Amino acid sequence: MSPDVKTLAQIAAELQGYDPQALSADDVLAFLSRLVTPVQEAVELPLFEALGRVLAADVVSPFDVPPHDNSAMDGYAFAGNELAPTLPTSCGSLPPEGAELAWGGPARRSLAPGEAFELKVVGTALAGKAWQGSVKAGQCVKIMTGAIMPQGLDTVVPQEFVALQGDLITIPAKLLKPGDNRRLRGEDLAQGKPALLKGELLTPARLGLAASLGLKTLKTWRPLRVAYFSTGDEILSLGEAPREGAVYDSNRYTVFGMLSRLGCQVIDMGVVRDDPALLETAFTSAAMQADAIITSGGVSVGEADFTKTMMKKLGDVAFWRIAMRPGRPMAVGRLLPAKLQAKSAPGLHISRAASYENNSNHEDSGAVRFAAGPPQGETAPSGGSEPHEVGSVGAILFGLPGNPVAVMVTFLAFVRPALLQMMGASATTQPLLKARSLEAIRKKPGRTEYQRGWVSTAPDGSLQVRTTGNQGSGVLRSMAEANGLMVLHHAQGNIAVGGEVDVLMFDGAI
Numbered sequence: 001m002s003p004d005v006k007t008l009a010q011i012a013a014e015l016q017g018y019d020p021q022a023l024s025a026d027d028v029l030a031f032l033s034r035l036v037t038p039v040q041e042a043v044e045l046p047l048f049e050a051l052g053r054v055l056a057a058d059v060v061s062p063f064d065v066p067p068h069d070n071s072a073m074d075g076y077a078f079a080g081n082e083l084a085p086t087l088p089t090s091c092g093s094l095p096p097e098g099a100e101l102a103w104g105g106p107a108r109r110s111l112a113p114g115e116a117f118e119l120k121v122v123g124t125a126l127a128g129k130a131w132q133g134s135v136k137a138g139q140c141v142k143i144m145t146g147a148i149m150p151q152g153l154d155t156v157v158p159q160e161f162v163a164l165q166g167d168l169i170t171i172p173a174k175l176l177k178p179g180d181n182r183r184l185r186g187e188d189l190a191q192g193k194p195a196l197l198k199g200e201l202l203t204p205a206r207l208g209l210a211a212s213l214g215l216k217t218l219k220t221w222r223p224l225r226v227a228y229f230s231t232g233d234e235i236l237s238l239g240e241a242p243r244e245g246a247v248y249d250s251n252r253y254t255v256f257g258m259l260s261r262l263g264c265q266v267i268d269m270g271v272v273r274d275d276p277a278l279l280e281t282a283f284t285s286a287a288m289q290a291d292a293i294i295t296s297g298g299v300s301v302g303e304a305d306f307t308k309t310m311m312k313k314l315g316d317v318a319f320w321r322i323a324m325r326p327g328r329p330m331a332v333g334r335l336l337p338a339k340l341q342a343k344s345a346p347g348l349h350i351s352r353a354a355s356y357e358n359n360s361n362h363e364d365s366g367a368v369r370f371a372a373g374p375p376q377g378e379t380a381p382s383g384g385s386e387p388h389e390v391g392s393v394g395a396i397l398f399g400l401p402g403n404p405v406a407v408m409v410t411f412l413a414f415v416r417p418a419l420l421q422m423m424g425a426s427a428t429t430q431p432l433l434k435a436r437s438l439e440a441i442r443k444k445p446g447r448t449e450y451q452r453g454w455v456s457t458a459p460d461g462s463l464q465v466r467t468t469g470n471q472g473s474g475v476l477r478s479m480a481e482a483n484g485l486m487v488l489h490h491a492q493g494n495i496a497v498g499g500e501v502d503v504l505m506f507d508g509a510i
């Protein structure tokens with residue numbers, strides 16, 4: 001294995017008091033940040049395709065933006081020293097209208113000292129080309145928003161504030177300071193300075209910024225390939241007839257949605273039954289195609305669970321009990337290439353699974369696309385991803401608990417930051433906001449609890465939050481009705497009505 005890749009035992013040795021049976025949420029984050037490594041392949045993408053990707057290099061501004069001083073308003077541009085206070089007559093007289101401007105000296109035409117003054121309009125500066133005329137004391141130029149400031153002029157009065165009579169404008173007293181309504185050259189971006197930093201997620205604003213520099217493409221890290229499958233004999237794919245004791249697979253859709261929001265290439269592998277051969281093929285196939293594998297189910301103490309056995313057999317995997325609710329059991333590790341290459345020997349058919357680009361539509365085939373034994377003449381659906389060479393670091397495994405809300409919470413709390421780190425992003429966690437609880441909540445210190453909530457604005461403008469009903473870890477409805485999670489921290493106790501709690505907003509994440 002490459003030297004920067006640590007075994008789970010090495011990571012565990014680095015963490016003080018590591019106990020896989022009693023981890024805090026913070027311990028989990030600390031462990032995962034040591035386990036995962038960022039992808040190293042960069043791709044140059046056109047701007048329209050770069051949304052949501054992570055920058056692989058700083059973007060340095062090739063020129064000043066804006067390239068010239070220009071007007072922020074439609075109005076009249078004039079020299080700021082026209083605004084200088086009128087000097088007492090004993091100190092000299094004002095230059096006559098039309099005299100060359102003597103910068104730094106008063107040149108305004110006051111109707112009366114300290115009051116409105118007049119300027120003569122001598123031309124019009126349009127956006128897109130420089131106005132070439134010259135401006136003398138007591139004169140101004142009509143100017144459009146974005147037009148280059150004419151030579152020697154630094155102040156703009158918006159047109160709605162002036163009275164226009166013939167070619168004379170009257171500017172009210174005390175309205176402006178020199179430099180008002182002028183945008184300075186380079187005030188947005190200075191030539192030679194980084195405009196965007198490596199590791200930044202490309203948001204709409206950042207795409208616009210890159211475009212303002214005339215850049216057609218950006219160097220980004222390639223998207224992560226993340227394989228997902230649900231496990232469990234009681235899990236039905238959509239389209240299958242209902243049967244007693246069985247439930248439709250919802251985790252496949254919540255995970256698909258959360259991965260898509262992150263801009264990952266989702267390799268959807270459907271439902272895999274609790275059968276050692278099928279599970280082995282599924283894990284092996286996933287590890288050969290993906291940077292990370294997410295599964296749900298089979299990580300607790302149930303008897304019919306072959307999932308854990310297979311994870312152990314194929315990789316370096318730890319089985320945790322986390323002091324949190326929901327989401328207590330979780331498996332984490334790395335499926336190792338050496339083992340996988342041995343496993344992909346003749347006799348084991350590994351088919352391609354469907355790969356879905358962010359936000360693309362697809363039908364639910366419901367099929368499990370794995371078979372032990374020779375190929376069955378199966379064809380890959382369109383959009384399938386080519387199996388890639390297994391790298392030297394293996395695929396990171398996140399074995400999430402089966403309960404639908406536990407899947408979403410563990411994804412948001414742990415998998416999402418880890419995947420962002422793998423994507424090369426410099427910011428991997430979202431800020432928590434403070435809100436007042438509209439209800440009393442019982443909470444035991446010693447574990448982190450995530451309560452589904454609805455955050456809204458209180459009459460005084462602060463944030464308030466209420467829970468969205470039944471908080472059982474299988475109750476997806478209260479998750480669907482929520483716009484955020486209350487994060488009740490490890491050491492925190494009961495919350496009183498009006499007590500302050502941290503909230504993690506879903507916006508953008510799910």
Ligand SMILES: Nc1nc2c(c(=O)[nH]1)N[C@H]1C(S)=C(S)[C@@H](COP(=O)(O)OP(=O)(O)OC[C@H]3O[C@@H](n4cnc5c(N)ncnc54)[C@H](O)[C@@H]3O)O[C@H]1N2
Nearest residue numbers: 230232248249250251297298299300328401402403404406
């Ligand atoms: N004796 C103990 N029993 C359980 C413990 C424990 O510590 N001791 N932990 C409980 C907790 S907490 C959870 S969470 C679950 C996790 O168990 P598994 O990861 O093994 O998950 P399953 O048993 O396969 O499923 C749990 C639950 O979720 C439903 N499920 C599973 N997959 C899906 C899916 N794709 N779509 C919709 N629903 C799904 C499944 O039907 C079960 O109801 O273990 C507790 N037990």
Ligand code: MOO
Nearest residue numbers: 326327328406473
């Ligand atoms: O991990 Mo379990 O979520 O609490 O049901």
